Amino acid sequence: MKRFVFLLALCLTLSAWAQAQVNDVVILDRVFNDDSDSISNHVKNLPTVILSDTKLDGDGRAPEFANRHVWFVSADGVNPLQIPLDVEWTLEYDLTLTGNPVTPRKEAGGFARIGMPWGYSELQFMVNTDAHEVVAFGYPFPFYRFDLSYNSGDTIRLGIHFFKDTDGKYKVIYMANGLTSPAIALSDQSIIVQKNWITPGGYLQVNIQTGNPNNGGIAVFDNIRWNGVLLRRAFAISGNIQLRDYGGDVSQVPIGAELRQGGVPVRTETLFTDSDGNYTIPDVTAGTYDVAFKASHWLRVVVPNVTVVDSDVTGVDASLTNGDIDGDNEVTLFDFGQLVAAFGSMPGDSNWNPDADLDGDEEVTLFDFGVLVRNFGAIGDE
Numbered sequence: 001m002k003r004f005v006f007l008l009a010l011c012l013t014l015s016a017w018a019q020a021q022v023n024d025v026v027i028l029d030r031v032f033n034d035d036s037d038s039i040s041n042h043v044k045n046l047p048t049v050i051l052s053d054t055k056l057d058g059d060g061r062a063p064e065f066a067n068r069h070v071w072f073v074s075a076d077g078v079n080p081l082q083i084p085l086d087v088e089w090t091l092e093y094d095l096t097l098t099g100n101p102v103t104p105r106k107e108a109g110g111f112a113r114i115g116m117p118w119g120y121s122e123l124q125f126m127v128n129t130d131a132h133e134v135v136a137f138g139y140p141f142p143f144y145r146f147d148l149s150y151n152s153g154d155t156i157r158l159g160i161h162f163f164k165d166t167d168g169k170y171k172v173i174y175m176a177n178g179l180t181s182p183a184i185a186l187s188d189q190s191i192i193v194q195k196n197w198i199t200p201g202g203y204l205q206v207n208i209q210t211g212n213p214n215n216g217g218i219a220v221f222d223n224i225r226w227n228g229v230l231l232r233r234a235f236a237i238s239g240n241i242q243l244r245d246y247g248g249d250v251s252q253v254p255i256g257a258e259l260r261q262g263g264v265p266v267r268t269e270t271l272f273t274d275s276d277g278n279y280t281i282p283d284v285t286a287g288t289y290d291v292a293f294k295a296s297h298w299l300r301v302v303v304p305n306v307t308v309v310d311s312d313v314t315g316v317d318a319s320l321t322n323g324d325i326d327g328d329n330e331v332t333l334f335d336f337g338q339l340v341a342a343f344g345s346m347p348g349d350s351n352w353n354p355d356a357d358l359d360g361d362e363e364v365t366l367f368d369f370g371v372l373v374r375n376f377g378a379i380g381d382e
């Protein structure tokens, strides 16, 4: 029974993980806040994160040690993502830390929290401006020092690779400017598996200098990559929409597009294609969508299961059937009635109906009637 419960818990953990993708980060301001009236300013513009803090002259109340700001990987931009230890990952970025002045210490670099029975423990994989180190430490993570010298304003490529090795142990490999540490096991493996999660990211820490209101630091994390892929929260969906039986300028026809999840529209757009029918929907959050297209007198087409993971999606094409003059997504006798009412009209006539001009030649004629007859009875996607 115990074993069954364990397996069930494992399955739930893994299935929850399967739905959770790292596609964003979340910034935690003032994890240390010894100088509460400093000016911290953080920017999230993936794949770049900038943490900065200045006016670190203390706030007159003990303690007066440092301010620290942290970012973590996330699936929703709101919550740090707790990754099961069995999931292998690599987090990398180009870090530029600038201290003004370089002493007292400004430090920045890789950061991680790992679940412990009492809460969590933390890794710091830091560069600093005063001792010029590139060094990793923090129980239960292994200590490692790179034979590199870091100076304020340098750009250094840092990375952390976490994995379960073939000997069953959880290990890390630290990376700095192309150098790599050995794969080193975390200590107390039997303790870290109890909570079974780790959340990586980065941090900036600026130590206080009493009497210097200009004391501050800035850390730029650029080209943040998760498992080798630039971390970008949003991507483009693009493709071609064919408006059938139409001789007019398709780039002038507004097309209503919906991104739906579970049948519910999560985003609505009015698209205009280029003269060849090509369109782009920018800044789409990672996820799986049914994409619906409907234009005035054309029937709706739904392209199901368009999945956006970590790159732009192309080739989401649709071909729309003409003839729906009244816009109810079916070609019926009601459309026929509207065509008859507008028959023979041109723009400016009292009975002119642009939606009855199915072929777009600025006249309601037998050609439009022909389009309607050809598509009579057709029904669009829901």
Ligand SMILES: [Ca+2]
Pocket (backbone or CB within 6 Å): 033, 034, 035, 036, 058, 059, 060, 061, 062, 063, 064, 065
């Ligand atoms: Ca203080």
Ligand SMILES: [Ca+2]
Pocket (backbone or CB within 6 Å): 035, 036, 037, 038, 055, 056, 057, 058, 059
């Ligand atoms: Ca201050």
Ligand SMILES: [Ca+2]
Pocket (backbone or CB within 6 Å): 323, 324, 325, 326, 327, 328, 329, 330, 331, 332, 334, 335
């Ligand atoms: Ca209709």
Ligand SMILES: [Ca+2]
Pocket (backbone or CB within 6 Å): 356, 357, 358, 359, 360, 361, 362, 363, 364, 365, 367, 368
């Ligand atoms: Ca016409």
